[in-house]
Amino acid sequence: MExxxxxxxxxxxxxxxxxxxxxxxxxxxxxxxxxTALDALASxxxxxxxxxxxxxxxxxxxxxxxxxxxxxxxxxRITVTVGASGGFVLATLAAFDxxxxxxxxxPGYAAYRNILDALDVTVVPIPVGPDTRFNPTARLLxxxxxxxxxxxxSPANPTGTVLRQNEMTALADYSTARxxxxxxxxxxxGITYGVAAPTAAASSGSAIVVQSFSKYYSMTGWRLGWxxxxxxxxxxxxxxxxxxxxxxxxxxxxxxxxxxDCAEELDGNVARYSTNRDLLMSALRSSGIDxxxxxxxxxxxxxxxxxxxxxxxxxxxxxxxxxxxxxTPGIDFDPVDGHKYVRFSYxxxxxxxxxxxxxxxxxxxxxxxxxRHLADG
Ligand SMILES: Cc1ncc(COP(=O)(O)O)c(C=O)c1O
Numbered sequence: 001m002e003x004x005x006x007x008x009x010x011x012x013x014x015x016x017x018x019x020x021x022x023x024x025x026x027x028x029x030x031x032x033x034x035x036t037a038l039d040a041l042a043s044x045x046x047x048x049x050x051x052x053x054x055x056x057x058x059x060x061x062x063x064x065x066x067x068x069x070x071x072x073x074x075x076x077r078i079t080v081t082v083g084a085s086g087g088f089v090l091a092t093l094a095a096f097d098x099x100x101x102x103x104x105x106x107p108g109y110a111a112y113r114n115i116l117d118a119l120d121v122t123v124v125p126i127p128v129g130p131d132t133r134f135n136p137t138a139r140l141l142x143x144x145x146x147x148x149x150x151x152x153x154s155p156a157n158p159t160g161t162v163l164r165q166n167e168m169t170a171l172a173d174y175s176t177a178r179x180x181x182x183x184x185x186x187x188x189x190g191i192t193y194g195v196a197a198p199t200a201a202a203s204s205g206s207a208i209v210v211q212s213f214s215k216y217y218s219m220t221g222w223r224l225g226w227x228x229x230x231x232x233x234x235x236x237x238x239x240x241x242x243x244x245x246x247x248x249x250x251x252x253x254x255x256x257x258x259x260x261d262c263a264e265e266l267d268g269n270v271a272r273y274s275t276n277r278d279l280l281m282s283a284l285r286s287s288g289i290d291x292x293x294x295x296x297x298x299x300x301x302x303x304x305x306x307x308x309x310x311x312x313x314x315x316x317x318x319x320x321x322x323x324x325x326x327x328t329p330g331i332d333f334d335p336v337d338g339h340k341y342v343r344f345s346y347x348x349x350x351x352x353x354x355x356x357x358x359x360x361x362x363x364x365x366x367x368x369x370x371x372r373h374l375a376d377g
Pocket of ligand 1: 023083084085109153156157211212220224225
């Protein structure tokens with residue numbers, strides 16, 4: 001947030017900021033979704049809906065699981081939510097009690113740590129690194145002591161790492177065998193580069209899947225997501241949803257039914273992310289920033305910058321001030337080792353990413369020259 005504020009200040013005064021700090025698509029919702037919303041606006045009263053979402057959307061999501069994963073999920077097990085964020089609150093309240101110990105990866109998405117904390121669930125950080133492709137493993141979980149739950153994200157924010165089918169199955173089996181409730185954040189499904197992202201719904205009858213229209217469907221501000229629930233949590237989540245939210249946003253729900261018919265437009269966004277990803281990763285490597293997390297999915301590169309600084313917040317400030325390139329310091333995702341990392345988002349236009357890439361390369365050349373100059377005395 002500090003970087004975003006500083007970036008906005010610079011945008012106002014100098015107007016040249018390249019936004020590699022953002023965590024959302026740079027595109028609007030697909031055309032067909034916007035059309036459906038306009039029709040609904042003109043013809044629908046847009047009152048409250050069922051707390052778990054309109055049947056048409058729950059049916060359409062169930063069909064999506066058949067089409068995309070060859071999986072039969074009854075619509076009863078699907079609850080439409082106020083984004084993945086609202087879904088995660090419902091899932092946490094339904095699955096855990098105060099004081100339960102829930103493992104999350106470090107680095108990981110900061111809001112999950114903060115939501116668990118706010119609901120008095122004990123957060124158990126699992127430090128993950130390049131040796132396990134930033135994924136949790138049975139060995140790492142064993143070392144964490146007794147656990148009641150586990151949150152996994154694949155593709156993950158900030159690392160972009162994707163759990164393979166055997167890894168997802170191993171974590172699901174581990175959780176089942178030890179009575180842990182697994183929450184699988186699948187918000188970046190649809191945005192992968194040459195690898196498949198398996199759903200936990202196929203590996204576990206007790207896992208909760210958190211999904212959203214925010215990322216692949218490019219609908220962040222529509223505040224809409226969904227949960228795939230195990231049978232025993234369907235009723236508790238409905239009660240919680242009725243009391244906490246009444247219903248998810250009606251206009252968004254009606255429009256979102258069309259989102260599943262927009263693959264061409266949405267896959268076009270993913271193709272652009274893929275081009276941007278190649279550009280950015282190659283520029284970072286030529287700038288000597290070559291210890292990069294896998295970046296197999298989502299739209300982030302998580303880069304180890306420990307050879308440049310022991311304070312990535314300071315480095316991000318320097319890049320913003322001298323280059324007009326905004327990136328996010330790793331401490332947002334990892335309070336312990338995050339000062340060694342920076343997260344770059346490549347969701348903006350290819351022109352912007354190419355320009356940022358060239359400014360970063362120019363910077364590293366200038367720094368290299370200065371270092372050589374100093375070394376030569
Ligand atoms: C991993 C992850 N989960 C959840 C969210 C929140 O998503 P939503 O907009 O659906 O609430 C984000 C947003 O950046 C995210 O990166």
